[in-house]
Amino acid sequence: xxxxxxxxxxxxxxxxxxxxxxxxxxxxxxxxxxxxxxxxxxxxxxxxxxxxxxxxxxxxxxxxxxxxxxxxxxxxxxxxxxxxxxxxxxxxxxxxxxxxxxxxxxxxxxxxxxxxxxxxxxxxxxxxxxxxxxxxxxxxxxxxxxxxxxxxxxxxxxxxxxxxxxxxxxxxxxxxxxxxxxxxxxxxxxxxxxxxxxxxxxxxxxxxxxxxxxxxxxxxxxxxxxxxxxxxxxxxxxxxxxxxxxxxxxxxxxxxxxxxxxxxxxxxxxxxxxxxxxxxxxxxxxxxxxxxxxxxxxxxxxxxxxxxxxxxxxxxxxxxxxxxxxxxxxxxxxxxxxxxxxxxxxxxxxxxxxxxxxxxxxxxxxxxxxxxxxxxx
Numbered sequence: 594x595x596x597x598x599x600x601x602x603x604x605x606x607x608x609x610x611x612x613x614x615x616x617x618x619x620x621x622x623x624x625x626x627x628x629x630x631x632x633x634x635x636x637x638x639x640x641x642x643x644x645x646x647x648x649x650x651x652x653x654x655x656x657x658x659x660x661x662x663x664x665x666x667x668x669x670x671x672x673x674x675x676x677x678x679x680x681x682x683x684x685x686x687x688x689x690x691x692x693x694x695x696x697x698x699x700x701x702x703x704x705x706x707x708x709x710x711x712x713x714x715x716x717x718x719x720x721x722x723x724x725x726x727x728x729x730x731x732x733x734x735x736x737x738x739x740x741x742x743x744x745x746x747x748x749x750x751x752x753x754x755x756x757x758x759x760x761x762x763x764x765x766x767x768x769x770x771x772x773x774x775x776x777x778x779x780x781x782x783x784x785x786x787x788x789x790x791x792x793x794x795x796x797x798x799x800x801x802x803x804x805x806x807x808x809x810x811x812x813x814x815x816x817x818x819x820x821x822x823x824x825x826x827x828x829x830x831x832x833x834x835x836x837x838x839x840x841x842x843x844x845x846x847x848x849x850x851x852x853x854x855x856x857x858x859x860x861x862x863x864x865x866x867x868x869x870x871x872x873x874x875x876x877x878x879x880x881x882x883x884x885x886x887x888x889x890x891x892x893x894x895x896x897x898x899x900x901x902x903x904x905x906x907x908x909x910x911x912x913x914x915x916x917x918x919x920x921x922x923x924x925x926x927x928x929x930x931x932x933x934x935x936x937x938x939x940x941x942x943x944x945x946x947x948x949x950x951x952x953x954x955x956x957x958x959x960x961x962x963x964x965x966x967x968x969x970x
Contacts, residue, residue, distance in 0.1 A: 630838055633886075633915030639927040644915065647840050655846025662758040665855070669727055669756075676733035683736055687743040691735060697771035700731075700753035704738050710746035715784050716945050718742075719776065719812065720751040721769060721800070723791030723919070725849060726856035727756055737790055737818075737922050744934040745941075750776075754796070761858025763866045769800040770807070777810060786941045788816025788881075790919050791890070792856075795820045798869035798877075798897065805876045813944040815880040816937060819918050822870040822893045822900075824853040824862045829892030839889040839917035870896055874904035881909050881940040883933060885916025909940060
């Protein structure tokens with residue numbers, strides 16, 4: 594073989610190096626050996642301690658899959674009952690009041706902070722809960738909306754949308770559309786923001802894409818917290834690179850895959866009502882996105898941000914060091930969590946019909962130390 598010199602063109606050099614690699618590497622598959630992941634640096638001591646105090650989680654726990662609809666419903670009911678107790682305790686600790694109601698035939702919960710910021714008197718945060726598309730029905734879905742109500746000091750309505758196994762897509766976004774239409778009868782669209790975390794962020798995007806299709810006014814802004822925008826299990830670098838580094842999702846195991854399949858139903862995983870990354874991002878509202886360097890869904894969040902920007906939508910991407918999926922909720926009593934909700938408040942106030950508030954939105958001293966592991970996002 595001809596010897597390489599300093600004058601060898603770069604393309605030729607790359608071709609030479611590639612030709613010397615094994616076939617699997619030429620096909621684009623890299624085998625990466627065992628890695629060691631120490632606690633994060635460059636984070637608050639409170640967050641670092643929360644990492645240190647979290648034992649390495651067993652990914653085989655994600656292998657469990659209920660065998661039929663009856664087992665799914667039994668499992669979901671048990672999980673949600675435990676989470677509901679946590680959610681109510683958090684709301685009580687924050688002095689957030691909860692009122693159950695219906696809008697357009699859809700169950701909702703109204704959450705009112707102990708004191709509403711003057712600039713939010715006429716505003717409403719329309720919240721869409723997460724929970725792997727199957728969890729957090731009823732009061733179980735009120736953990737983050739309680740945080741939002743207290744930290745932004747803003748009224749919240751949380752939509753208790755229908756879920757699998759009885760109600761696959763597009764039931765969830767159908768319910769969001771019904772509630773949104775009802776809200777528009779009494780409130781201007783620019784006085785409301787919409788969003789949620791994980792599955793809730795997916796449904797937020799899919800619903801707003803449908804708002805645009807239907808010619809409905811869209812919210813003033815969106816909150817997109819670590820979303821699954823592509824329900825194909827292998828989609829995204831971070832689902833491989835952050836496997837077992839994410840202390841919340843851990844891995845895209847059989848349970849998560851089957852939950853996403855249940856949600857997709859007959860529409861299929863590539864339908865934009867299911868995976869909004871395949872939908873149209875044009876004319877969506879300004880969007881605030883958050884993820885972390887250990888988030889299994891970091892790639893999903895990045896892809897959503899780029900799709901928004903390519904469509905000409907104003908969008909901010911916030912990436913926190915060391916955080917896994919929805920760590921801003923799980924590690925709620927940390928400076929990073931307070932910072933996130935303060936950033937979110939500043940963002941939505943740029944687009945809501947009111948001037949910005951100079952008052953502090955975060956009150957760490959009233960927050961519980963941790964959320965039990967029974968809580969799902």
